[in-house]
Amino acid sequence: MKLLNCPINGTRPLSEFIFGGEYRVAPDQDSCSDAQWAAYVHNRNGSPGDKKEWWYHSPSGTWFIAERNTLTDKVSRTYLLSNANLNPALESAQ
Amino acid sequence: MTLRIAKQTGEWLNRDKKIHFEFEGQALTAFKGDTITSALWAAGLTVLGRSFKYHRARGILSLANHDVNILVTDGIDTNMRADVVEVTEGMKLSAVNTSGSVKKDKNSYIDSISPLLPVGFYYKAFHTPRRLFPFWENIIRKAAGLGIVNFNYPRILKRKQHTHCDVLVIGAGPSGLTAAYLAAQAGLTVTIVDENKQAGGSLGYDRAGDAASVAQLQDLLNKVTSQDNITLLTASYAAGYYPDHLIPIVSAQGISKVRARAVIVASGAFEQPPVFRYNDLPAVMLGSAAQRLIYRYGVKPFNHGLVLTANDYGYRVALDLLQAGTKVVAVVDMRKAGDAAYTAKLIEHGVKIYTGHCVYEALASSDKSSVKGAVICAYDDKNNLALTSNKFTLACDGIAMSAGWTGASALLYQAGTGMQFNYQIEQFIPSRLPDGMFAAGKVNGVFNLEQRLQDGVRAANAAIGYLGLKAVQTEAITHTGSSPSHPYPMVPHEKGKNFVDFDEDIQIKDFVNAAKEGFDNIELMKRFTTVGMGPSQGKHSNMNAIRILAKIRNLPVEKIGTTTSRPFFHPTPIGHLAGRGFHAHRLTSLHDWHHTHGAVFTDIGAWKRAAYYPAPGQAKQDAIQAEAMAVRHSAGIIDSSSFGKIELHGPDAAEFLERFFTGVYKTQKVGACRYLMLLDESGVVVDDGIASRLAEDLFYLSIGTSNAAAVYREMQRYQQMWQLNLGLVNVTGAFGAIGIAGPAARIILATLTDLDLSDEAFPISCVREAKVAGVAARVIRLSFVSDKTYELHVPMSQVPHVWHALMTVGEKHGLRPFGSDTQRLLRLEMGHAMPGVDTDGLTNPFEIAADWAIKMNKAYFIGQRSLAILAKRPLRKQLVPFVLAQNFAGEMPMDCNLVIEGQDIIGRVTSISYSQFIGRCIGFAYVTPDKTALGSTFSIRTDNGSLVTATVVATPFLNNQKDA
């Protein structure tokens, strides 16, 4: 990947973007155990595969979600988190 | 003894322009357009360079930018590739990596002790006894390297440009030119690039003695240049393939980063040397090198040349040699039979042809500077055996070798192309191309000229179709006729010196021995023998190495595989890659003022901040103390414009702050300021700042300089998740800030504003909006550096105006500027810890005793849940304020000195300074929890090892003032 499609600004070179890590949903902090919380804070899903990730288009200040395969580095799609209802899996995660 | 021949049709020389130059002290002439190598060869010189390891004499190999044994220096530049660098008037050249001269290199003795230097020898010796290794290493290090770097070479700023095209064609040979023309005809914008000075590829020099191809090339070039939508770039190479079809094109001028929608690789093939004893002597060269010499530079390769071949190409080379006036002593063909038509033609010219024979060894002339003959014998093609029983010698002064090719596939590999070994042509060719990549011509396994033109058409149509236009798709073209490459062009010889890799002087036996030692897969073999690791990157050696290993392991070539191809296609200058360089600095609108007032600047994040303003000759500490004393006794002024500044607009602004920071903001009154502390999810302190409520729905945040961009970015991210009803605006660059502090601050400010500055009307931790010096300002009253501090936030462009107004008014009150270093001392006197100075990347709020800033009873804030866990765990360290003894006069401890108890580290100093105002050394240090009580003492170890006692005190330190 050298180009990335910002949902607001279109296709731009990667140098304009900042990687924000995998999109993750925190466990309910009131009901989860300390160990569950510690695992959420520190552990990551590090194996290769299709991931939903945070990316930031720096010049315009746009955070969005990219679905990317971390093995092939191919991005299948990008969208704003607020439009995540396009994606049932994300919606239920919220 | 010149080898220059009459003008050749299509040659690259301008014979009207004579060039005078020197090589190793010898005055020589050339024509404009000659490369250094062609000029030297024309002059009859044969020893042009020395090999890297054995210092063997070397001449021309490829004349195609991989003759890395012929590297020269002009005294300014080094490692210049003589085979492609043009000779220019007045050049004074010499070969690199020689001792004495290239002709009589004193290091050539290494060749005679080469049996002492077996493959991987450096792993096998010099390490015992251990103490002697530095001695040997020193010797080995001296022998290493090629040219000597010129430390005075100027920094050259090459341009970089970004270009876009529909189709990028790499290689302007017959298939590439054809493809480019067709793609352009379809209306696409095309860039075609070729590393040579002139387009045409082999069409320009592979003539079989017939100039007909010159006209054919001209016709093709005319078509290409007639198309406005084709950009033809010569003397430019495609340096590598990067994802999404980004290909840097390197020329003498700089780098053009081409982003193409489709790429056609028509990069041709590298001719590969057959391997026989002394195949590295000067005047043993590739057939294509001989052809280039003749047709590009009008130079006859030899007077009495012999052609060793294993394909039909060698016959074409022989015809070209004849045309150039070389007497062709014989054509020795390793195959059982050659092409009938070529054979007939050569016999017509009286050339003797030995089929089923090989060159068993080349014979060196008496001074080893050239060839005097070749030993020929029958060759058992099946068993790869030289049948020496009936060997005979032919006298000759040079050998042209044509045994086969390997595709110039580097960029295809880098793009992820699947390659398969094709046994019809004994070559790896693409079997699975990535989207938008196409291959044509020799790199695609197509060798016959007519077929290459067809393959160009086919590839162009495929690319046109890929880009969504209509095009006829045709089948892949299959090579017809005999194989262009010999399956195993290696002639065994018990005495060796049959070279596979000329960069690194690697012989067949080195591979055999490496395999014996267990390095019998291609990657390990590469690493152990260093094959392909020299500057030519294996262009002439990797394929033969694969063949040898296949033979050793008795496996098909396919099973051996290839080593990974990496950028760059040709070594690429650092200056080209670097371009003009770019360092982003942010300056405040007062930068010039600070500069003219003698400020010493410090880098904080991207910003240049004034650190302090020493008088001429004044020491740093003295300047800082003087500035601090002014703040304590009269007034000081600081440019704080670099602070991060963020506005939150909207009904949910307070809600956002409560979730994002640790404090409470919903109850904050308009006109009040509150402390901000930001944690990460693990409860670590990230930053702090101040929130000023300007309206029910407007907060104005000021935060630290270096983290501002990152904090703002995180706010934006959480807002994406929370979707609260508010807007975030980063106004860091829009607003500047001036801090005015000290007893006289109020009286100075009062003369420039109508704002009621009394403690009753405007207490600490409040914000007011008012005009200051006629400029609308947000005035924030803080106690960071002094109880009487006003921070004036005004539009960045107005900062100088307000600053000058304050300076003018303040002069009689003793107002003077202070910098960020002084600010650190002042805040220390006030007892404020600073994130990033007094905290590190693991510090939690409990460790800096900031429990007061944490509102655990809120529903949520970032890091809250982790703090709940941390609160249950024992505290491991805590930051405490300390003082040194009243009249401490020993070695002053410094930041980062350790707190020591017995043999153990129990903490460290994070901030320490002498305070002239307080009259003592004060600071912060981390200590174990048992040392935190007021009055506790601990020991700080100074740089020189003495222990200094520190005592825990309360803040603000100002209360510890000796007369307070």
Next chain:
Amino acid sequence: MPLRLLKYALSKEHPAPRFFKAHETPKKSYDVVIIGGGGHGLAAAYYLAKDHGITNVAVLEKGYIGGGNTGRNTTIVRSNYLTPEGVNFYDASVKIYEGLSEELDLNLFYSTRGHFTLAHTESAIRTMRWRAEVNKHVGVESRVVGPDEIAKACPQLDLSCSGQAPILGALFHAPGSVARHDGVAWGYARGADRLGAEIFQNTEVLSIDVKNGKVCGVKTNKGYIETKQVLSAVAGFTPRITEMVGLETPIVIHPLQACVTEPMKPWLDSILVSGSLHVYVSQSSRGELVMGSSLDPYEVHSTRSTLDFVEGLTSHMLDMFPFLSNVKVVRQWAGMADMTPDFAPIMGKTPIEGFYLDAGWGTWGFKATPISGKTMAQTIANDSAPDLIHSFRLSRFEDYELTGEKGAASVGH
């Protein structure tokens, strides 16, 4: 010329035997299976045999030995870390390295050149002072030096960095060294092989059998292997292995890139690192400048090269050495690094009985090769991790006791 090379000159047949046997099919069971035939895995096999007499060991390498990060790093060895635990650990590694060529009877070209970490900002100087104080305490030679001393060691360096980032000082670390990375893997492979361990190349682990929380076997492309102890030493691939046993870790993979120039006559004797300019550079015994930069900014399981990397790196190299404009970069490459949130490895036991981790090696794995092998061998032999690696345990994350190396990453105001 050392006499030991004479045997090559005098012999008709190449006298050197194989470094390690070419095993094809693993046995039915082993006492210990080591996944990963890089420096770490091979060192662990070597010390298991040498220190603990455990020789019924299989090392499984999916490619060729030393082909991962062992063969891709820039070979710097140093111990100038920030925390006492870190310094002690890496210092123990340096001590083994110093005698390793002799011990393995293979010249690793372990070359002590001195290592300068250049500081261009006051906050960098602060961090270096901190590191120097801790190093000194532990007995490791590191000190903060001024520009004069840097200039003496490397007169070619432009101390103003083309006026863009003047050098204020440096952390000088005398023991800083470079070594032949391939040799380290090969030497340990030969050592382990001679002591009885079996090395399998082209052997990929497909799954790991865990029953009742205990390891009981490993499935490979060459058959099933019974074993009760498995060591994962596959930095760059750790998450793929931990996923097989259902273990969560903080590790994410980022590529780390490097590049090398054409050979030139040696002129750079020291190892130089600039944090601000994101450059580290040394000159190899072949005469090439070996250069690296910071980690790639996003996760990807690939060793692809990027142009951004080499453009950024060379630009900063020119700031330091303006005269290199026409020196050519021959090759760039990449490795995959296991990154942890506190820039320290993850070593020792795991909640799964018999499954040991030697992971999280980020950009600092090569320098730890000997000591990681030694301590992991100890951990496996005793089923208990030695104190030296206690602070690198996996459970530190659940305990909120991250190692202090992260401290160095904080930025000053």
